[in-house]
Amino acid sequence: MAADPERFIQYNKNIVQKIFRKKVEYHLDQARLPIEEKVKILIELQKIALTIRPKQNENDKRLVWQI
């Protein structure tokens, strides 16, 4: 029996909507974290940023927070 294309589209649409809803919730959860927790994440982001784009010269003063 051939699949119902309308049902197939609706099924995929529901999945995509669910993914986007979860994504929004994730960002909101991150935004609602206590500042102290956000700083811990920030330090990890700083490490990642320096790994992706290492310092090119002495004028680059980017420094991972030492706290």
Add this chain to the structure above:
Amino acid sequence: MEKTIQMIVQAQNAGLFSSYAIGGGIAALFYIEPVATFDLDIFIILPESSSPLISLSPIYSWFSDRGYKPSQEQIVIEGIAVQFIPVYNDLVRDGVLDAAEKKYGNTPTRVLKPEYLITLMLQTYRSKDKERLSKFLQETTIDYPLLDSILLKYNLKKVFETFKEQYYGR
């Protein structure tokens, strides 16, 4: 960061500046999800002076005397690169004077309110400002009457409307 804030408050108590507020990316961190940034921007109101020239030398000397050596335009205080930025226009001055009282750990501090940060982003309006603006609109509670009054005062209401149209189609 708590020790850094405590040192900044000590500097204020020593009379190096009359008021301060955390601005930039770290102020944003108080309201939206974490985004990579390296500097702790501290907007300061310097004491009244007879000279028209602004000098940060007393601040650099004060911290240097306490073992925090300035490097270019920043001072590493307790492991964090801090930039002291004298208020450079009326909007930033208003933001510092009307800053939100927050706590980091057990230490009280002052942070620019989201409404001022939004207006500042509209004023500078770089691509990173636009990206951060959309996060503010989605992730934090905004006092819209306050935002409206600031936008009106600084003639940025139209820029805000244009931004919303471009990003949200309304």
